[in-house]
Amino acid sequence: MAEIFNYTACRQLLQMFCAIVFFHGSEYVLAMAIHGKSSITVKSLLISKSYILAMVCSLIEYLMEVYFFPGLKEHWWISNLGLAMVVIGEIIRKLAILTAGQSFTHLIKIYHQENHKLVTHGVYQFVRHPGYSGFFIWAVGTQFMLCNPLSTVAFAIVVWRFFALRIPYEEFYLRQFFGSEYEDYARRVPSGIPFVK
Numbered sequence: 001m002a003e004i005f006n007y008t009a010c011r012q013l014l015q016m017f018c019a020i021v022f023f024h025g026s027e028y029v030l031a032m033a034i035h036g037k038s039s040i041t042v043k044s045l046l047i048s049k050s051y052i053l054a055m056v057c058s059l060i061e062y063l064m065e066v067y068f069f070p071g072l073k074e075h076w077w078i079s080n081l082g083l084a085m086v087v088i089g090e091i092i093r094k095l096a097i098l099t100a101g102q103s104f105t106h107l108i109k110i111y112h113q114e115n116h117k118l119v120t121h122g123v124y125q126f127v128r129h130p131g132y133s134g135f136f137i138w139a140v141g142t143q144f145m146l147c148n149p150l151s152t153v154a155f156a157i158v159v160w161r162f163f164a165l166r167i168p169y170e171e172f173y174l175r176q177f178f179g180s181e182y183e184d185y186a187r188r189v190p191s192g193i194p195f196v197k
């Protein structure tokens with residue numbers, strides 16, 4: 001068993017560990033800085049049961065493949081592409097959080113609050129959902145980084161489906177809050193998730 005923890009496995013698993021800790025830690029810190037300590041819950045860490053299950057499955061896939069097909073993990077250009085996706089996805093997501101400020105809440109708002117302003121500048125001028133684009137790139141990137149073929153496909157499908165359902169729901173309320181201003185914005189700017197209008 002010890003021989004599977006060679007240089008490749010140690011490096012890829014360490015990168016994965018750092019990516020996860022940095023992503024969730026920074027989500028929590030930013031939520032606390034923007035919304036205040038009193039409005040922060042464990043949900044601000046964005047860790048759900050299905051998320052943990054997905055990560056555990058990807059780790060099982062990694063360990064099985066590193067044992068039975070170690071050559072699969074030596075495609076460094078794929079792994080490095082994944083690392084680049086993780087960094088780029090992280091940057092896009094954090095830019096979205098910093099740009100939207102108090103308007104960026106982890107739970108979708110269904111009542112309009114006074115401090116909720118429509119944000120259309122910064123990264124929001126390029127895509128309507130940069131926070132989701134960033135997470136999508138980050139999540140799929142983690143699986144490229146591990147050279148996990150099955151989990152790469154599974155993560156892409158599951159995360160895409162999640163956002164394909166969430167975006168129309170979120171935008172239903174944004175249209176109610178901001179009316180024609182949001183309609184005009186949605187006409188001009190793409191969603192930021194492939195094949196989601």
Ligand SMILES: C[S@@+](CC[C@H](N)C(=O)[O-])C[C@H]1O[C@@H](n2cnc3c(N)ncnc32)[C@H](O)[C@@H]1O
Pocket residue numbers: 096100103104105106107108109116117118119120124128129130131132133170173174
């Ligand atoms: C988790 S944040 C995600 C924001 C955005 N969908 C993104 O991916 O960057 C969800 C909250 O952001 C708000 N929101 C989404 N787009 C917005 C915008 N352009 N301006 C202001 N608030 C927005 C929604 O009302 C919702 O309560």
